[in-house]
Amino acid sequence: MRIAFLTAPEGVEEVELTAPWKAVEGAGWNPQLVSTEAGQVQAFDHLDRAGRFTVDHVLAGDTADAFDALVLPGGVANPDALRTDERAVGFTRSFFTQGKPVAAICHAPWTLIEADVLRGRTLTSWPSLATDIRNAGGTWVDEPVRVCRAGPSTLVTSRKPDDLDVFCAAVLREFDRAAQA
Template sequence: MRIAFLTAPEGVEQVELTEPWRAVAATGETPQLISTSAGEVRAFNHLDRGDTFPVDGTVVDTSPEEFDALVLPGGVANPDALRTDPRAVAFARAFFDADKPVAAICHAPWTLIEADVVRDRTLTSWPSLTTDLINAGAHWVDEPVQVCRAEPGPLVTSRGPDDLPYFNEAMLREFGRVAA
């Protein structure tokens, strides 16, 4: 399986990128870093600059059809930048249109709101997104992880870094359903 990790060029929460990446890689699957620009992605550890990571492809030179699932790491700046880029929004929406699993953590559901794919779904997020998600028609819950198998495609969501063990477990379980 090839798993796309979609991030903006700057502002992804490092641990929300690296821990799911490691979890996917440990299963033998192939994670690929996709961004809106070629080059590198600058991660952050909350507000402090973190490491950089090489981009494997962009939303312009890759297609969601090349991937089996999508991971949307959080941070505040990352999904805020993605939701204002129509190419990134279309890339994320394409996974739902193709009934492929998506996993989003922390502030990442902002991109999903913009893609208009949260209506009538149950999900969780960083608490400050509660009103945004409810206004977009979602049912928000305060849980470490939420799996919504409503059509189209399964959606795994989580609140933030403290919930990564739950997020990774649920993400791998849902991605495994596709591989099975």
Template sequence: MKVAFLVAPEGVEQVELTEPWQAVTDAGWTPELVSTASGEIQAFNHLDKADTFPVDRTVADAPVGDYDGLVLPGGVANPDFLRLDEKAVAFVRGFFEAGKPVAAICHAPWTLVEADVVRGRTLTSWPSLRTDIGNAGGRWVDEQVKICHAEDSTLVTSRKPDDLKAFDEAFVAEFGKTAG
């Protein structure tokens, strides 16, 4: 199973990238870092710069068909940058159109709102996204992890870094159901 991790060139919350990445690796799957630009991405520990990570592919060169699932790490700036990039938004929407599982944590559902894929779904996120999710036709809940099964795809969401263990376990289990 090959899993895309979509992040902007800067602003991703490092632990929301590295811990799910490790969970994918531990499951025996292949993670791939996809971004809107080539080179390296700059991760953050909240507002402080953290490590950099090499980009495997740009979103322009990463067809949805090459992946079995998508993980959207958070960080405040990361999804805000992504939702302004048409190719990134189309990439996210493509996973829903293809019926592939998606996982998003913290502020990452902002990108889902922009991709117009939350309508009719129940999800969780960082609390400040509650109104945006509601305005986009979704239902926000304050839960550690929310799994939303729909006819077109499965969405796993979580609130914050403190929920990472539960998030990782939930999305790996859901993604595993589609592994063939």
């Protein structure tokens, strides 16, 4: 499976990128770092600069065609930048249109809100997004991980870095389930 990890050029929470990435690699799948700019992505450990990661694919009107699933890591700045970029929003929306699984952690649902894909879905996130999710037609719950199979796409969401173990386990399970379908 080829898994897109969509990030802005700066602001992704490093552990929310690297933990699911390692899980996907460990499953024998092919993670690809997708961004809105070429070069490297600057990750953060909360507010402190952390590692840099090389971009594998730059968005240019792309859809989900070349990928089997999407992971949206969090961080505050990362999804805030992505939700203002129509290429990123359209790319994200296309996974739902094509019925491919999506996983999002922490503040990443901001991109899902902008893509208008949350109506009728139940999900979790960083608590400060609860009202935004409700206003976008979703139901917010305070749980370590939530799998929602409403609609053609499975959506796996999680709240924060402390939930990464259960998030990564759910991502692997649900992406594998989609691949077997």
